[in-house]
Structure formats: structure tokens, C-alpha cells
Amino acid sequence: MTRGLPPKPVVSPGAEPDDVSLMARVAAGDAVAFALLHARYAPRVLGLIVSVLRDASESEDVLQQVMLEVWQRHAARYQPALGPVDGWLLRLARSRAIDRVRSLERGRLTPEEARGVIASRSSTAELGVGAAGQIEPRGGRASTTGLDAAMALESLPDDERVPIRLAFLGGCSREQIAAHVGVPVGTVKTRIRRGLGRLREVITGEANA
Amino acid sequence: MAFSDLDPVLVDLAQGYALGELSPAEMEAFERRLIDGDEAARRAFAEVEAATRAGLLMAADAGIASRGAIRPVAVEAAVSRPVPPRSPQPGQAPSAGQRPDVLARIGAVTGWLAAVAAAIAAAIIWISRPTVPVIPTGPDNTLAGLIARGAAELTIVHPDAPKFASGRVAGLDPADFAGIGGTAAWEPGSGLGVAEITGLPVNDAATWQYQAWVIDPAKGSPVPAGVFDVVANADGTTSVSVTFDPTLPIGSAAALAITIEPVGGQLEPNLDQLIAIASLPSGDQGGTP
Numbered sequence: 216m217t218r219g220l221p222p223k224p225v226v227s228p229g230a231e232p233d234d235v236s237l238m239a240r241v242a243a244g245d246a247v248a249f250a251l252l253h254a255r256y257a258p259r260v261l262g263l264i265v266s267v268l269r270d271a272s273e274s275e276d277v278l279q280q281v282m283l284e285v286w287q288r289h290a291a292r293y294q295p296a297l298g299p300v301d302g303w304l305l306r307l308a309r310s311r312a313i314d315r316v317r318s319l320e321r322g323r324l325t326p327e328e329a330r331g332v333i334a335s336r337s338s339t340a341e342l343g344v345g346a347a348g349q350i351e352p353r354g355g356r357a358s359t360t361g362l363d364a365a366m367a368l369e370s371l372p373d374d375e376r377v378p379i380r381l382a383f384l385g386g387c388s389r390e391q392i393a394a395h396v397g398v399p400v401g402t403v404k405t406r407i408r409r410g411l412g413r414l415r416e417v418i419t420g421e422a423n424a
Numbered sequence: 425m426a427f428s429d430l431d432p433v434l435v436d437l438a439q440g441y442a443l444g445e446l447s448p449a450e451m452e453a454f455e456r457r458l459i460d461g462d463e464a465a466r467r468a469f470a471e472v473e474a475a476t477r478a479g480l481l482m483a484a485d486a487g488i489a490s491r492g493a494i495r496p497v498a499v500e501a502a503v504s505r506p507v508p509p510r511s512p513q514p515g516q517a518p519s520a521g522q523r524p525d526v527l528a529r530i531g532a533v534t535g536w537l538a539a540v541a542a543a544i545a546a547a548i549i550w551i552s553r554p555t556v557p558v559i560p561t562g563p564d565n566t567l568a569g570l571i572a573r574g575a576a577e578l579t580i581v582h583p584d585a586p587k588f589a590s591g592r593v594a595g596l597d598p599a600d601f602a603g604i605g606g607t608a609a610w611e612p613g614s615g616l617g618v619a620e621i622t623g624l625p626v627n628d629a630a631t632w633q634y635q636a637w638v639i640d641p642a643k644g645s646p647v648p649a650g651v652f653d654v655v656a657n658a659d660g661t662t663s664v665s666v667t668f669d670p671t672l673p674i675g676s677a678a679a680l681a682i683t684i685e686p687v688g689g690q691l692e693p694n695l696d697q698l699i700a701i702a703s704l705p706s707g708d709q710g711g712t713p
Contacts, residue, residue: 258691262487263480274487292452294459296466302477305484309444310451368482383479384486388445404436411439414475 234300241290249286256301257282260308267312267386277315281308313388367417375410378403430468438468442476488691567609567618567665575609578680578702580621600625601699608680608702610638610668617649617668617680621700624654624662624682634699635689638670639679646681647674651689679703 232240232248237255240248260281264274281304289307297303368376381387381395389407393400440446441454457465564572571577581604601624608619617638627633633653637646649668656662668680682700683693 258488259481259484262484265487266483292455292459296458296461297455298469298473298477302473302480305477305480306442306444307451309480309483310446310448311444313444314448367478379479382443383483386483389440389443404439407443408435408439408472411472411475411479414478415471 235295238290238293238300241286242293249290252285253282256304259301260304263305263308264312266384267309268315269386273315273319274312277308277311281311284311312386316386367414370417371410371413375406375413378406379410379414382407430471431464434464434468435471438465439472439476441469442472565616565618565667567607567620570609570611570616570618573611575611576704578608578610578704580604580606580608580619580700580702604700606663606700610677610680610702610704612677615670615674615677617670617677618665619668619680619682619700619702620663620665621682622661622663624664624700626654626656626662627684629653629687631687632684633687633689635683635685635693636666636668637681637683637693638668638674638677639681640674641678646693648689648691648693649680651685677704 232251234255237248237252241252257278261274261278264277264281265271268274268277285304285307293300293303368379371379377396378389378392381392382389385392385395387395389403390400392407393403396403398406437446437450437454441451444451446454454465454469458469564570603623604621605623606619606621608617608621610617619636624634633651635651636649638649639646647670649670650666652664652666654662654664666682680702681693681698684697684699685694
């Protein structure tokens, strides 16, 4: 049954809950928890949607769709087995953003834009850091940041870095990447898989045995 | 785990799921397998999850940066250069004042109760707000006005910051910040903070900016309160009046802080680049109503 709209919350001060317990509260219909979840993740979810749609107005509509879906039904399905909440939310958001791209019957990147995505440096323009190397990423953080990932990505060989850049920073599907790069879709999937494996090694320190 | 150990079809499915390329039905079906403990699905998902999550965070941060999501803070023009509105990006939405707010539309249609709408709208407004900051209106929201209304007068200090190592920001040295001083005030009732700061080095607006923060012990991390630039006065000195405009309601402000951040600001501060702080005395930390 589709859930209605949130009831009036009772706001009380206190330490903010961790993500998993927050999701459990949202699933139970806690409107305050939903507001906290929204405040915590809406900027990043919107950022991801913008990176796919590259249209702020459309992106804000998709953000609303995603957050409403979370409230109405998806929160109840969340389990830790699906990975951290932020990644789960971002996957859902990317899926809905790609759905919106398809519904708009619009191609995502022109060849020129794709070349720009491929050529730019992850650690600079997209992340607003300015000239490369002038400001270092934060150290000592337990969780991976976007900047950490961007820097790890730059360490990959071109044939792996390019499809991953197009997938994440260009908002391209694997089929679109194949068209941009000029290789079969299966090759794109293989390169992304191999590249993600290397990224995992860099990011988590966990090597493929 | 070697790639060859895994079913390529399942890995392809996991990759599609992790990249958000599955249809809603496929997505639900794959999630069901993960939740139900399908070991093969879990192994395939584990192969791609960490890296794709990192990639999604990277894309999200890039999207935020492309929108200039963190707005400039109010800085008085008399003593410094206001941050100009960013040029609209292709496809960028008009300001909140030019288009109906999506959440407001939803709220109007569905009758969400006001408190929830307000809480959520705070987040929406933050990310869609025009670059000209909205400052709470009041009879006098200057530093003197706040103090006249009873806000505590705070001393701005440059903390000892051994982590602020020379060379971390190109061309800057910790000694450049040793002369920072000034006065700040925080009004618990309105959640408004103002700081008049002297001695801030002129920033290179192309590569870094100052960012204001409100430290709320009840929150997991400092609350962003805007970014600003500093330019020199005619005599070479600098003096700015900064209005702290926190992005979220503050429960119990404990301090106002300034850090150095990449252009556009960040969602979390580089605390090892903390260059000015004004701590509130206990008892004056009340939050916004």
C-alpha cells in the first residue's frame, strides 16, 4: 500500500542518528527522520542527478521524485545488505535520473562534451578545487569522499578511466559509452568491471585475490 | 576474490544495479536477492559496490560543485568585495524567486503539514537558493545591532593550528593568519551571527575562499554558513563584516568558525585549515526557535 504523506513531526533536539537507524525510522513513518535524511543527503543526491541530467530544473524534479519514493516505499525495503545508505540512495537517484533522460528522449553528451569529460581532471574543475595540487584532500577520514575517488580514478589506465569517467561524471549509460568510445558494449562492461576492481583496491586497500 | 569465480551474467547485473541502470523491476528483483541472502548475488555486488559508491559520491560532489551549491555569505561591500552571483550554467534553473518551488507545489497539492515542509524546505532552499543570500530581516542585523539586542560579544581568535602546515594552500603560510582579530555576536533567538574580522589575508578567488561555519555540538559536523572573499582596503589592510547564514536550523551553537576551502565551499570543513574562531560562552548557545 502506498504510504500517504508524513504526519506532523515532534521535533526534539539530540544527537543525530546513524544512517541505518534513520532509515528504519523513515520506514516506520517517522517524519522527523525523513526530514533529517533529506537534510543529510538531498544536496548530494541532487548533485548526482545534476551530473546525469545537467539540467537543474529537471534535476530538482527528479530529486523530489526520489525522496518521495523513499518515503512512500523504498525506505521499508532498505537493508544493510544493500550497502551503505548513501550509496543506496545515490544508486536509486541515478536510476531515476537515467529514466528521466530516456523519457526526455534526449542524448546525454555530445561528442565534444564527452571529450571534455574524458580530458578534464577529476580532482580539479568538477570538484571545485581550483588548480590541481593547490589544496590537498582531507586526510584521516574513515570514509571515502568524492575527492578520494576522483584522485583514485586518475590513477587508472585510460581504457578503464575513460568509461568510468563517462559513466559517473558524464552520466552515460554503458550503451552510450560504447557509442562514444567506439567499442562494443561488452568491452565497455569489461573495462568498467576491471576499472572498478582497481578502484576498489585503491579506495579500500582490498586487492582482488 | 578472482573475477573468474563469479558468474559474468550476475556480475553484469550487479554492475548495472550499482550504476543505477536497471529498470525499477530489475532493481527490486536484484535487491530482493541481496536481502534474501543469495550468496552469488552478494558476491557479485560486493565486487562492485565499494568502487561504484565512491564513483557516485565523486559524481555527486561534481554535480554540487557545478551548481555552486554553497551560496556566498553576506559580506558588507563597504569593507570588502561582495561575491558576485555566479554565471548561470547552461540549463541552470532560474532562482527560487523565479520558479515555483517544487516542494511547495507538492505541499500545496498534498497538504503536508507545515513543520515537515519547513524542515525539508530548508534543505531544498539551500540547494536551490539564488546566490544572493537571504538574510533574516530585523531592525538592525549588524554586529552592533545584535549586541544591542543582548547577543553576547565574542572575541575572534586565530587558534593555534599546527596542522595548518605551510604549503597546504599554495602561497600561504600560517604566519599570514596570525594577525586575525575582531568581534562577533550570535543571537540565539534568530540564529543570526555576525562577525567583523580584521587581518584576513586576501584570498585568491580563483582557487580558494573563506567559508563560515556554525558549530553545533548536537550535529555530526559543523553547519555551512556561506563562503566569502576578502579584498584589501586602500591602505592594504582588510576588514570584513560577515553574516553567518547557516544552511540548517541550529540546535545549540557553540562557536562560529572560518576555514579555508576550495572555491564554492564544502559540505564539511577542513578543520585543519581553521583560521578563525569565536566561541560562545556556555548559556548563550540557544538555538533557533
